[in-house]
Amino acid sequence: MADWDFAGVFEAVSRVLPDRVALVHGDRRTTWSELDANASALAGALDAAGLRAGDVVAEYLRNGPEYIEAFYAASKAALAPMNTNFRYVDDELVQIWTDAEVKAVVFAAEFRDRVVRVRERVPSVRAWIEVGGKGAPDWITPYSAALAASPRPHGGGSADSLILIYTGGTTGHPKGVMWRQADILSLLNSQNASPLPDHGDTAAIESHLREKSREVRALTASPLMHGAGLFYAIAALSAGATVVTLPGESLSAEELLDTVERERVRSLAIVGDAFARPLLAALDAEPGRWDLSSLTFVFSSGVMWSSEVKAGLLVHLPRARLLDGLGSSEASAVASTVSTAGAVADTASFRPSDRAAILLDDGTLARPGDGRTGRLAVTGWIPVGYLNDPEKSARTFIEAAGRRWSVPGDLARLEADGSIRLLGRGSSVINTGGEKVFAEEVEEVLKKHPAIADAAVVGVPDDRLGKKVVALVEASGEEPPLEDLLTHARSLLAGYKVPREIGFVDTVGRGANGKLDHRSLTALAEKKWSNA
Structure with missing residues (x-):
């Protein structure tokens, strides 16, 4: 053997x-x-x-x-x-x-x-x-x-x-x-x-x-x-x-489509709307330029892939199956949807694999249509744990209902028809174009600038990236030039973590416990920057 x-x-x-x-x-x-x-x-x-x-x-x-x-x-x-x-x-x-x-x-x-x-x-x-x-x-x-x-x-x-x-x-x-x-x-x-x-x-x-x-x-x-x-x-x-x-x-829709045509590619892996929107824009701008008859399967995972973009792609790829996979590094192949011409799946709605369930706070599993929100979980082939982090491993990889589960933190509900409705993460992680950004890390970097007293970082909707990183900051005195702040952030953070927008506020409104009200801050940021 x-x-x-x-x-x-x-x-x-x-x-x-x-x-x-x-x-x-x-x-x-x-x-x-x-x-x-x-x-x-x-x-x-x-x-x-x-x-x-x-x-x-x-x-x-x-x-x-x-x-x-x-x-x-x-x-x-x-x-x-x-x-x-x-x-x-x-x-x-x-x-x-x-x-x-x-x-x-x-x-x-x-x-x-x-x-x-x-x-x-x-x-x-x-x-x-x-x-x-x-x-x-x-x-x-x-x-x-x-x-x-x-x-x-x-x-x-x-x-x-x-x-x-x-x-x-x-x-x-x-x-x-x-x-x-x-x-x-x-x-x-x-x-x-x-x-x-x-x-x-x-x-x-x-x-x-x-x-x-x-x-x-x-x-x-x-x-x-x-x-x-x-x-x-x-x-x-x-x-x-x-x-x-x-x-x-970097992604070039034209290069990708040229390659599919030249190499007679049958299956393609992308990252949700971050890739699909530029592809659709190129196809809409020059319909018929590419012979994509070989392409019969497109797979995405890692970021939202909206139903309207799937529908648009299927106009150009009428024979293709579009598989939208729900999973993470800790919990692969949890659920998926398949869209075909005339049958496009809803955004954020998935069919669970036979290894998936929704784990409730009381340690039981949700039943279809019970209306209860829990954490998305998967069993069977799952990771050993996190390297050098037994505490986080114990929180994510748990025993429940007689099985070992991976429970990364996605909140979801099990609908009456057996589908999963993904609700989001109960944390301050921002998923931007498939990259995960921890808001507190970016906040701490911004606060290292001598002119910044405090900062709040949130994600707001973006057509291409799913979410984009933005920041609301308090100046300690005179407001510094935005370019100075961005240069400072770029010197300490990967580019995708650097806020796409920065706005000055009188206060970020920390409570007595030192915590931020992310819900109200996100609402303020969305009003200011959504799809800006």
């Missing part, structure tokens, strides 16, 4: 389909045999750097072949691949890499300046491997040199190896969600149209791939640095599909 892990499955695909294209990135084509060889060499380089089973490898990269190769290499060596948000600045990088005791970082040359600045602050890192770039200092290993290392033999993966997904969550700092490879592989495999034999031996997996695998192209427009994008890509690869990524550094 082979270990049920991504290295074992990917190695089986490379043996059965060595000449099939595994990865497409612009003009680059990587076959399965090339992907396997590159990952084996990179795994060998990590071995040579002194990494051992269980050590963490951070991936500080945009979408591209190297992201998949580094994930595969870590899996081959029973290491834990870890995402890194490429929008993070120095302190944020140090926080997560220190928290995870990262031993190796595979990073893009465009981020070298940040790496140079933080290197001495993360002494646990033994290997800094740079993709692209020239003239690097001696302590940086060029990616090309890592690919020249002695390859690691097949069969080194482990079902118990972890995948770390760092997520903004509901605390001031990101937390690492720990998934066992066997659990996330089984979960993703269960959703494939033609699943592999779960926990099957090598011969059974290879036989299935020979008989069932089809050459399907799946475009991951969602960032691989987020769980939804990564899980979509590795699920496709596990089935022997080809994963397509976009070379552009």
